[in-house]
Amino acid sequence: MAVAAHRVGAAVRVQAVGPDQRLHAGVGAEGLAALARAAGCVNGDLGSGATAVVDGGATVAALASVATSHADPARCDRVDVLAGSALAGWWVERAAHPGNSAVADVLAVSRQRFVVGTVPCQDSAVVWRGVFGAPDGVAGLLRWHEGVTSGPVLPGLDMLRDDDDWLLGRYQEAVTEGRSWDVPETLGLAAMRLRSRCDAADLYDAALLSDPLWRARGVHTGHVCTGQVVIGAGSAGNRVTVAAGRLDTRLRSGSSVIGWVGEPVSARPGAEARFSGEVVTTEVESGVLHVTIGGLKRADYRPAASETVTVLSAPPSESTIRSNRVVVSRLYRQKYSWLSQGSTPVAVRRDVPLAVIIAAADNDE
Structure with a gap:
């Protein structure tokens, strides 16, 4: 679904076009409700997660602002608004993971895949819309998206799709249980999210080299x-x-x-x-x-x-990545692990091989 968001004074106006090809729009909470209507999740069921087609990071930043403002069920009892907030929150988090399937930034993809006869960094969205024959407005993003996604798909990104689904499940749990998705989390979950971000960068870089x-x-x-x-x-x-x-x-x-x-x-x-x-x-x-x-x-x-x-x-091994995640997750669940306690381990002195001391020595003397 195509999504656009921008600030109108202190508020954020959201526009979205979903599979029904209708324009849904609103400001603030109504904008999040519009997202839920376009994505078909007004009942709180996020489903498989709609992909947001945007034309730059400004839209993602605006979505982050309005989504966090309406993430707490204690301040808003509308299911459609909470669902739209959770969906937008998922988009914002996954947007930081290259190669994800939650957010498609057509402007960034265009600059990465193609070249036009302009000065670098001056190929604005207006220029690219003309290249792909995409009309102005939110609906034109879908036409633009068709143009930049034609052709073969990079291999080796299946694990990123699994991570998209895993994180969507965390947001769905928050909506189902009637709690805010934007709250402090356990150390273990925070570690898994950070590990997912690092792994995404490695997997995406390796996938690009297949081209x-x-x-x-x-x-x-x-x-x-x-x-x-x-x-x-x-x-x-x-x-x-x-x-x-x-x-x-x-x-x-x-x-x-x-x-x-x-x-x-x-x-x-x-x-x-x-x-x-x-x-x-x-x-x-x-x-x-x-x-x-x-x-x-x-x-x-x-x-x-x-x-x-x-x-x-060599590209990263998915089996090794999954194995390392299991180890980290187990360490965070252990009662006496310094990871789960959140304390810095005590320094322990050990004998250092002479070769290591020589290698670390200052060569200027």
């Missing part, structure tokens, strides 16, 4: 390394050394990486030409950056000398 054009961009930002193998796995066991074409790679020792034979813009080949490992060293020799990758698996392809390869950070 060949984004990988080409990543070469210039240091996120993608491409070069020629100077020491192949045949002569160095499970290691290869790549002479990178640039010095500004973001790969560091200890980083888990994946790679394949070919250029960054080429489609990822099958398993027979892919490899994975860990960056062992990065050093500059005669003005050329050499990246040594070790720990190549036996089942992986082993690049030979003179082959051109592409290397980038």
